[in-house]
Amino acid sequence: MKIILTTCKSKQSSEIALKLLEEKLAACVTTISGARSRFLWNGEIQVEEEKQLIIKTSDEMVDKALSRIIEIHPYDIPEVLVITPEQVSENYLNWINESVN
Template sequence: MTIKLVLCTAPDETTAQLIARALVEEKLAACVNIIKGIESVYEWQGKIESDRECQLLIKTNTQNVLQAFDRVSELHPYDVPEWLELNAEASSAYGHWLQTTLQR
């Protein structure tokens, strides 16, 4: 079964927790993993930056991915939050759990 796996960074654990809880409580994601302590190197406004961040792994479905993006955009402090949508193949059991969990 195909699901959406979204990569999104957050500047700190507090923001990551806020986003993760909102998405799961509002049934926009079935699960969000928070990986603490990554380092991101990127260009922003003509300057090379390096920051410690948290990586969010957001598991959702095609039906909810746009609403999830809108919600993250509301909660996120960055001007341009990372939002990378990947199609991922899930096991039948995990895919069923995800779809059942996201039913409103």
């Protein structure tokens, strides 16, 4: 199992989540509101209100999901991080794999 993290504006977060689920690239997408990102862009400090997406997928589908996120993400350089959980309950892992494979 892999967890992919990305941030984006409110409207786009729903679009990304739905596309990943419809295309069976993710089994679950959790959206957390109220994220505030501060970052350097073109030498200036920027502040954006965003939503954090926590995308759960299988080891086999992570590359396809990652490519699709980058393809549909509205940002020029989206934050897309892949995390491997240290432990996952067996039932949840089975459900993830069955959902996307």
